[in-house]
Amino acid sequence: MTVEILARVQFAFTAAIHYLYPPLSIGLGIMLVMMEGLWLKTGNPLFHNMARFWTRIFALTFAIGVATGIVMEFEFGTNWATYSRFVGDIFGSALAAEGIFAFFLESGFLALLLFGWNRVGPRMHFFATCMVAFGAHFSAVWIVVANSWMQTPAGYHLETMSGELLAPDHIVTPADLTTVRAVVDDFWAMVFNPSTIDRLTHVVLGAWMAGAFLVVSISAFYLLRNRHLDFAKASLKVGLGFAAVASILQMISADFTAKGVVRNQPIKxxxxxxxxxxxxxxxxxLFGCVNPxxxxxxxxxxxxxxxxxxxxxxxxxxxxxxxxxxxxxxxxxxxxxxxxxxxxxxxxxWPNVPLVFQFYHAMIIVGVAMLVLVIVACLFWWRGWLFDTSLPLTRWLLAALVFSVLGPQIANQAGWFTAEMGRQPWIVYELLKTSDSLSRVVTANQVTTSLVLFGLVYALLFAMFVFLLTRKIQHGPDPEEDSKEMPESWKALIRTTPRA
Amino acid sequence: MMLPDLNIIWYILVGVLFTGYAMLDGFDLGVGALQLFVRKDEHRRMFLNSIGPVWDGNEVWLVTGGGALFAAFPQAYATVFSGFYLPFMLLLCSLIFRAVAIEFRSKEDWTWWRQFWDVAFSAGSLVSSLLIGVAMGNIVRGIPLDADHEFAGTFLGLLNPYSLLMGITTVLLFAMHGAIYLTMKTEGELLEIVSGWVPRLIGFFLASYFLFNLYTLVEVPWVLETVRARPYVFLVVAANVLIVLNIPREIHKGREFHAFLSSCTAMVLMMATFGLTYFPNMVLSSPEIANSLTIYNAASTQKTLGIMLIIALIGVPLVLAYTASIYWVFRGKTTLTKSSY
Incomplete structure (x- = not known):
């Protein structure tokens, strides 16, 4: 295989695995804010106990998200050095801003979220949770800005390394790449390029759905098993309500995003x-297959x-x-x-039409299925059937909800494959080709070696993650976490209790 | 009015970020390297939890340093990251392994499970420190670049004895720094064990550090010339040795926090030595010095450097504020609780 294909496979693979986790951090982050917020507002200890359990799930996804995320930042330089030289002036600032504004915020307050229960008061803890969720969203902002610039570049011009301006319609050739680069001339036009807002909304809603359906899925599992009922019912309500809002908004956002693609990237x-x-x-x-x-x-x-x-x-x-x-x-x-x-x-x-057609349609079909499922579940809730596990229909619905966790993950992945493969053969749309962007000094053997290395490490990592997550779910909330009472052992830890 | 030279400001800022990384992640990499030297499960958990709330934030310094290098000096970022391809891939795998080992290790009680993740944590930390040092060694020594500033060397060429010695020195430096950090975080039996390590690690580090400096004078001829032209570098090196020697004194007096501060200062001084000598180079080319990347030919435009400076002026005070508050909230000896690792 050529270096280009290998490097693309490696980036796709490491990015796809990485992208299993950040949506969960973003979505669960918001769920934690809601749970702790409800606790502070109502004083009902059930919400506090819920937040405790979901924090542990959150910690697991967050750690792997960070570990796999460092890889992404290195890969621009290791595999795509020519790209990095060409767009560093623009693309680099978005990545640096993500680090300095978002990652520090997230990781700093994460310490309080995970280990701070007995060190700070509930209000401060709630604030830390908000900051972690805010940081996670902020990191989505910068990375989507960077990616949207690749889809719909704006706010830049081309110049030579020595600073001579080139004509706006200058066509970049491979021979140019040692002497020409893209540089920023309007930072805010770069940040708010034509696709940023649409795509950011779409990505964030996808992440909310990932978090909400994880909560829905685990809660439905407990209901079906007749375990931790108070805990499961409360979690399901919070999760389902949020999933419904996110799923409906996502349909609207999908429409905006597609309309943007019509105007900005007609080939895609x-x-x-x-x-x-x-x-x-x-x-x-609606669905089908393409004969190219x-x-x-x-x-x-x-x-x-x-x-x-x-x-x-x-x-x-x-x-x-x-x-x-x-x-x-x-x-x-x-x-x-x-x-x-x-x-x-x-x-x-043209991109690979049969493939992007399938990815795109997979996303749409799964997205619509999630919306239907969530509407049915809300109807059941409204009629008072949702928690009555003696009804066969309810049991079927809950079983579907258990598997619903896969839905947003599939749709998110398929969506990114559509976006990135649909942009080919360009790495920066109609400006720079992917095949011209590779590191000139990296050989196919080196990429193969690292690809095998990452394949093994990520396989092990993913297996461990699934194993530990299942164990945590099987174990469930601690006996004291699924009660409606604040456990004695924690009363002492909470320095002040919120007003009821 | 003289405008400040943005390239110099960014040379310093990138240096500050990587120094922050060495100072902070340095101690948790060091704790990792020492993990297998204690046997009891409770002690190993103490090690993990001493860095538990902070390791994640410490690693962000690397991510942000990388991002800042990309934004401010894209040519240097591209050359170094593609040139050091395999060592950096290994570094990434080691960093991943140690990060998830921290998270996974105490989730199950089985002996084999904990043993496996302890080894992963320790080996991951050790290999990370070594590779960071090897990369640094190559940067100091200079790497072959062609006329387009592309790396023209080989993987095996990166594993030269000089850079490997820098790698070992870095491992010892981080281990020493980690042990000193542990003296602040532990008490009782474990504190005695850890305190016993400190003088020995200081000895090992200083020996390696002297050897490395001697080797530098032989292997890297431009260093001597530069230092002759910039004699104040000698003062920094002398201050560095003094501050390292101050560490056992502080430990002896039971002032672990002062010992740790001394160790941090030593890191800052080492990076300062490097920065003052290396200036204005970003990536030195050897043997073709003319192909080197400097803070001028490797940099983004003045406009981007200016925008980034605004971002840094807003961001850095915030980062320092919450880094400091997190360390303040989690100050004092580590205790194991239900939410611990």
Whole structure:
């Protein structure tokens, strides 16, 4: 395999494993804030006891998130040195800001969250929990800013290393890469590039869903097993309520995000929807498969739906891949090419259509399934059936909720694969190609070695994580944690109790 | 009005971040390296919990240092990280292993489980310290760069005796620093054990440090020339030796906190020695000195350095404030409770 493929596989693998954890930290972080907040507000010890149990789950996910996260920061330099040289002036500041604003906040207050119960009062502890959750969100902000800049670059210009300005339409060639770089000219235009807000909202809601459904899943498990009932009911209520809000908002955010892709990255949109021909009343394929040789998509379609979702009008067509990228773009990038070569050259600017089509549709299908599930569960709750485990229907629903934890994880992963593979062959959209961004001094053997190394370490790590998480769930909250009373042993530890 | 030179400011700031990392993660890497030297489970738990609330934050100094290097000196970041490919991959794996070992170890009671994670914690800490030292050694010695500032050496070339000696010196430095930290955190039987280690570790470290300095004068000719031109570096080195010798004195008087502060100061002085001698280089090229990366040809634009300075001016005081408050909240001897590791 080529270094490019190996380096991409390595980045995808380490990022995918890493991304199992931060959404849980972000989502569970918010859940912890709600639980402790409810405790401070109502004085009901049940909420305090709940927060204690979920803090331990939180600690487990957080530690692995940090450990796997350091890798990501190193990999830009180790595997993508040419990219780092080219965009360091812009991309580096977002990463540095993440470290200095978000990571220190998170890790500092995490100490109080995990070990501070008997060292600070409940208000201070609540404040620490808020800061950890805030830090986790803030880190999402900076990393999504950095990634969105790669999707929709803004607020920069190209110049030579010696500082000579280049024309805005300068086309970067591989020969340029030792002498040309992108530099920031408007920091806030870079931060708030055209896709930042949409994508940040989408990512954060995905993380909220990951945390909420983890709480829902574990609570449903206890209800089915008839264990820790008070604890499970209260946790399920908090988790389900939050999951419902996040799932509904996520649908709205998905619509905004897709509309942004239509405008900013039309090739990506055409690829993920499998649109080859430009036709009025562009249909949307619900699921199916793409034949890249013929440019056809097999599967049930709703006529005009894609046009309506993209433009708000069923008559306006969504531009298909046969017209993308535009002729003007191709002529500018390949002035030497003969007209007959254009179709093949055009294809080289498309991502892997069958694959991104599947990732994107997996995300949509799972997302809709989560929404349906959460609505059904809320109906059961409203009718008073949700906790009545003698009903067969309730048992089926709870069983589905136990497995619901996988849903957001699958959708989050599939979404990132759509976003990143859909941007190919570009690493920075229509500016720098992935194949030109590798480290010049790193060989395929070196990448293979490190890939095997990470494969082994991450496999072990993931197995251990699943094992310990299952053990923690099996063990459940301590007997004193699932009661409605504040345990005697903790009363002494809490210096002051909140007003009831 | 003379505008301050942003490149120099960022040379100092990146230095401050990496010094913070060495000073803080240094002691928890050191505690890790010493973990297997105590046998009792209770003692090993004390070791883990002494760093429990803070190791995570300490590692953030590395992440932020890396981020700042990327932002301020992208050329240096790209050259070093791609050039040191395999050593850095090993460093990452070691750091991962020790981080999860801390989290996993005490979750189960089985002897084999705890033994496995103790070894992972200790080996991970040891290998991390060694590799950080080896990387540092290569930077001091200079690495071969081509005209495009790309690394032109080999993996085995990085494992030269000089850099390995720097690696061993770093392991001993962190172990000494960790042991001194432990004297603040432990009491009774364990304190006696740990206090017994301190003088020996100081001896080992100083021996290695002298050897390393001698070797530097032989192996790295430019150092002597630079130091001749900047004689104040001698003062810093002398202060460094004095402050290390002050450590046993403070321990003897039972002032563990002062001993720890001395050890921290020693780290700062060592980094200062390096920074003052190395300036204005970021990555020295050897033998082709003309291909070196300096704080000028490796840097981002003045605009980015300015933006980053604003970010740092807002961020650093906050970071110092909550780092200090966390250390204050968790001051004093470590005790094992229900929420401990």
């Amino acid at each position: 949109l055409a690829a993920i929807e499998g649109v080859y021909e430009t036709v009025p009343r562009t249909p949307m394929t 040789d013929t440019g056809t998509v097999f599967g049930p379609k709703i006529p005009g739906l894609l046009s309506w979702l993209a433009w708000g009008s069923i008559d306006r067509p969504v531009v298909g891949l046969r017209q993308l990228p535009s002729d003007a773009f191709l002529r500018a990038h390949h002035p030497e090419a003969a007209q007959g070569e254009m179709p093949a050259i055009r294809k080289s600017y």
